[in-house]
Amino acid sequence: MAIVTAPVLLGAIVVAAIVLFVRCLQSPIASLPGTRLSLFSSLPLKYHEFRGNRTNYVHSQHLKYGSAVRLAPNEAAFTSLEAMKEIYMSGGSGYDKTEFYYLFKQYNTNKRKRILADRYANTNVHKEDAIAGIKQRSRSFVNKVAQLPDKQMDVYIYLHCYAFDSVTHHLFHPYGSNSINDVTHENIMREVSFDSSLPRRLMDHYNPRLIPFADMLGLLPPSRSSPSAKQLVTDAVNQDSPAEFTLLARMQDPKMGLERIQMAAECMDHMVAGIETTGDVLCWLMWQISQPECQPIQEKMYTELRESFDTPYDQLPYLNAVLKEGLRMFPSIPMSLPRYVPQGGRDIDGAWLPEGTIVSCQPYTMHRFDQDVFPKPDTFDPQRWLDMEAEVEMNRHFFAFASGGRGCVGKHLAMAEMRLLLRDVYSQYQTVLADGMTADMSMADQAISSRPRDQTCILKFIPRGVSA
Numbered sequence: 001m002a003i004v005t006a007p008v009l010l011g012a013i014v015v016a017a018i019v020l021f022v023r024c025l026q027s028p029i030a031s032l033p034g035t036r037l038s039l040f041s042s043l044p045l046k047y048h049e050f051r052g053n054r055t056n057y058v059h060s061q062h063l064k065y066g067s068a069v070r071l072a073p074n075e076a077a078f079t080s081l082e083a084m085k086e087i088y089m090s091g092g093s094g095y096d097k098t099e100f101y102y103l104f105k106q107y108n109t110n111k112r113k114r115i116l117a118d119r120y121a122n123t124n125v126h127k128e129d130a131i132a133g134i135k136q137r138s139r140s141f142v143n144k145v146a147q148l149p150d151k152q153m154d155v156y157i158y159l160h161c162y163a164f165d166s167v168t169h170h171l172f173h174p175y176g177s178n179s180i181n182d183v184t185h186e187n188i189m190r191e192v193s194f195d196s197s198l199p200r201r202l203m204d205h206y207n208p209r210l211i212p213f214a215d216m217l218g219l220l221p222p223s224r225s226s227p228s229a230k231q232l233v234t235d236a237v238n239q240d241s242p243a244e245f246t247l248l249a250r251m252q253d254p255k256m257g258l259e260r261i262q263m264a265a266e267c268m269d270h271m272v273a274g275i276e277t278t279g280d281v282l283c284w285l286m287w288q289i290s291q292p293e294c295q296p297i298q299e300k301m302y303t304e305l306r307e308s309f310d311t312p313y314d315q316l317p318y319l320n321a322v323l324k325e326g327l328r329m330f331p332s333i334p335m336s337l338p339r340y341v342p343q344g345g346r347d348i349d350g351a352w353l354p355e356g357t358i359v360s361c362q363p364y365t366m367h368r369f370d371q372d373v374f375p376k377p378d379t380f381d382p383q384r385w386l387d388m389e390a391e392v393e394m395n396r397h398f399f400a401f402a403s404g405g406r407g408c409v410g411k412h413l414a415m416a417e418m419r420l421l422l423r424d425v426y427s428q429y430q431t432v433l434a435d436g437m438t439a440d441m442s443m444a445d446q447a448i449s450s451r452p453r454d455q456t457c458i459l460k461f462i463p464r465g466v467s468a
């Protein structure tokens with residue numbers, strides 16, 4: 001038996017390292033700019049992911065290296081319109097999603113897409129009994145404010161309750177939640193929204209074998225667990241005769257051939273996707289316009305609402321501009337939406353990348369990078385959406401709901417929820433930051449989605465007609 005001596009072993013390691021080094025230098029991704037380390041390792045990227053800071057890190061790489069950037073030996077990010085179209089829209093649905101998606105588990109994409117399409121269409125969202133439920137939830141939110149003796153509210157909590165009640169209404173009315181008024185349901189919302197298992201989920205994605213060791217050292221938070229949310233969904237799915245506009249009604253159609261367990265899994269994914277996204281955008285937006293320098297924005301919105309009392313809620317230009325600006329600056333899914341380069345490789349922005357390379361654009365950067373399209377990108381300025389010429393180009397870059405066949409299915413529902421709530425709140429109240437409101441509202445990435453870091457935002461509501 002050959003004896004492997006230390007010098008032989010060392011020599012083998014050196015040779016292997018040299019081969020790896022040369023391979024990395026010669027790989028097609030080496031033609032893209034990026035940190036030197038990113039040629040050989042994904043560690044810097046992973047470090048920022050584990051710290052909930054991936055979006056900012058990727059954005060900083062774009063600012064430093066340009067619109068196409070290498071992030072890791074097998075991963076690149078882009079910000080040009082051409083790259084966005086190629087990755088997300090070529091062939092209709094763009095490239096395949098990577099396994100990074102915990103949020104939307106899929107049992108059969110094509111089948112599911114057929115089932116869903118009409119339930120989330122704007123016409124279905126606006127059916128009388130569908131929209132009536134959202135309007136009722138929006139009124140409940142405003143009534144909740146009215147009941148508070150000091151008119152101070154943690155809007156992070158109640159906007160998530162609003163999003164929860166609205167999405168469950170659309171998924172399985174009349175078995176939806178009432179978390180704005182019912183503390184049992186509020187606790188279900190908390191179970192879903194306050195999950196802090198990001199490092200564990202990332203470890204599970206990248207290297208599940210390390211989990212037992214990390215657990216022994218107490219390095220990881222507990223697993224994601226949402227038993228009450230699952231129970232709510234299971235109970236709803238086991239009911240008969242949901243309202244005709246709901247997703248559940250569509251799924252229960254025997255022609256669909258779906259098991260109850262499949263319906264529950266799908267409803268659960270949609271429920272989670274519909275709570276944090278809508279709740280977070282509204283929270284960041286209301287926090288932003290409650291700043292002293294944004295009070296004129298509220299005044300303008302109030303004037304529009306007062307003068308256009310009979311105008312349908314989705315035809316209020318200024319309110320719409322405020323919402324679009326909120327989605328631009330605070331997209332609740334701000335980070336890269338990763339996809340695999342398909343078989344045969346592809347040319348993206350002049351760089352040829354082999355099959356299997358992970359490529360992405362991120363909404364946060366798409367909404368900021370090109371300053372000809374978004375001048376002063378870090379300034380909250382709804383007015384920019386009222387310039388019709390500029391609006392065309394901004395809409396082409398608007399990526400809050402992604403683009404193409406795998407973009408957000410719930411966007412019409414989300415837009416209806418957000419417009420209704422803003423209309424109902426700002427036609428009756430002015431909001432300001434509550435005294436002592438110092439919570440950290442910076443982005444904390446949660447794998448794909450993101451949320452305000454401290455998960456609290458206390459605002460004071462001043463009834464219109466009463467001075468601040």
Ligand code: HEM
Binds near residue numbers: 275337
């Ligand atoms: C402001 C609110 C929302 C934002 C910003 C948002 C954003 C997004 C984005 C960016 C994606 C695409 C992810 C990707 O392509 O990688 C997505 C997918 C999705 N969204 Fe939303 N979303 C919102 C609200 C909702 C609501 C209310 C629902 C209701 C059910 C929903 C359900 C979904 C589902 C099911 C997918 C996965 C689609 C697929 O895999 O084909 N979203 N969302």
